[in-house]
Amino acid sequence: MARFSLIPKTTSSSRTSRRSRSSLRKGAQLLDDMLAVQPPRWELADRIKEAEHTCDQLTHGILHRLHQTFITPFDREDIHALARSLDDVMDAIDCSRRVSCGSTSSSTSGQARGSCRPSSFSRPRS
Secondary structure, eight states: OHHHHHHHOOOHHHHHHHHHHHHHHHHHHHHHHHHHSOOOEEEEEHHHHHHHHHHHHHHHHHHHHHBBBBSSSHHHHHHHHHHHOOOOOOOOHHHHHHHTTTSSBBBBTTTBOOOOOGGGGGGOOO
């Protein structure tokens, strides 16, 4: 049986939200640093990939807790949309890294990755 909480544990949610924003800032700064010079600093590509992976894990954690919490501090759909939007931004940063490195179809582990076309990212609702 799934466990859920009637009262949200804001300390955990706030901490995860801060970590997600921090990971996103780190990824953006690394991409900027990587592409700021010619030739690009390719050694930063792996750190961008790590930041994207961390952001994915945090997003999954936020969505998992969202589904286990009965009462949320904000509208459930808004929390979901914000988490997905932050993840989409980090995915776009990672996509930029992959395009810059010339590898848009696969990761270093050989697993197929998502497309880097803008249409592959979710569009905001009007």
